[in-house]
Amino acid sequence: MEKLSNPQVTIDIIKKYNFAFQKRFGQNFLIDGHVVEKIISSADITRDDTVLEIGPGIGTMTQYLAEAAGQVYAVEIDKNLPIILEETLADYNNVTVINDDILKVDIEKLTEGKPIKVVANLPYYITTPIIMGLFEKHIPATSITVMVQKEVAQRMQAAPGSKDYGALSLAVQYYAAPYIVANVPPNCFMPRPNVGSAVIRLTCYDKPPVEVENETLMFKLIRAAFNQRRKTLQNALNNSSELNVTKEQVVNALRALELSETVRGETLSLEQFAHLSDLLG
Numbered sequence: 001m002e003k004l005s006n007p008q009v010t011i012d013i014i015k016k017y018n019f020a021f022q023k024r025f026g027q028n029f030l031i032d033g034h035v036v037e038k039i040i041s042s043a044d045i046t047r048d049d050t051v052l053e054i055g056p057g058i059g060t061m062t063q064y065l066a067e068a069a070g071q072v073y074a075v076e077i078d079k080n081l082p083i084i085l086e087e088t089l090a091d092y093n094n095v096t097v098i099n100d101d102i103l104k105v106d107i108e109k110l111t112e113g114k115p116i117k118v119v120a121n122l123p124y125y126i127t128t129p130i131i132m133g134l135f136e137k138h139i140p141a142t143s144i145t146v147m148v149q150k151e152v153a154q155r156m157q158a159a160p161g162s163k164d165y166g167a168l169s170l171a172v173q174y175y176a177a178p179y180i181v182a183n184v185p186p187n188c189f190m191p192r193p194n195v196g197s198a199v200i201r202l203t204c205y206d207k208p209p210v211e212v213e214n215e216t217l218m219f220k221l222i223r224a225a226f227n228q229r230r231k232t233l234q235n236a237l238n239n240s241s242e243l244n245v246t247k248e249q250v251v252n253a254l255r256a257l258e259l260s261e262t263v264r265g266e267t268l269s270l271e272q273f274a275h276l277s278d279l280l281g
């Protein structure tokens, strides 16, 4: 069939199945072939690749993925979409559609432990839980190329000291190298979202760029530091209910790191948080 990235083809399919867009599932379907091609090329998909697509919708990007990849697994939560996908993906025999919630799927079992590339136009309401879930479950992903809200992409890529820098930047940059590939305006989607979007590629590390003895403690420190952004790091850590550190321990650790007692968390690099964690551990 003709590609769904042609807006008229999308309109015809939506009408044929009387499909009603579900806001609660973050449904904004792509209707721009150039954007889809840009996502596929920056994800660097070849016939040797197994791809996990999160939220195929009516299959717009899946059609391109099926043509580029060896095998595609597409996980879609909406019960009304598999019947449509049967028609829109009928030309391809290398796509498996799973009608389930991505947060509940055992991805490693589904993809038989093979290395995978994740590609998605993500539902914006659960972008962070999806991305963090992929990292924390240590699925064997080599890269994650996703459309997200522009502001979220900026936060993922932000460097220490910038206004967008925060717990999400540090969490993402512990697992992957982020690179914003393109900004995408609302008119590339149906219906149009209220926010700007961006494609970001996260190239996953085999091993984190910093060594830390206790990852859990480091992420607790990071959360505490950014929960109280306007406080000094020292006060934020001492006031956190998640942590159990004395003022003296924090002062000593800051001194060992050659940081001022009035330093704020938002200026610390991932490496400095890792050192701080080792000193307080």
Ligand code: SAM
Pocket: 025, 026, 027, 028, 029, 030, 054, 055, 056, 057, 058, 059, 060, 061, 075, 076, 077, 078, 100, 101, 102, 103, 120, 121, 122, 123, 124, 126
């Ligand atoms: N990939 C399609 C495209 O680009 O046109 C649709 C993208 S749309 C932004 C997000 C898709 O994710 C929707 O089809 C939605 O139903 C699906 N979705 C939302 N929450 C999900 C979840 N928890 N698990 C799997 N799919 C989900």
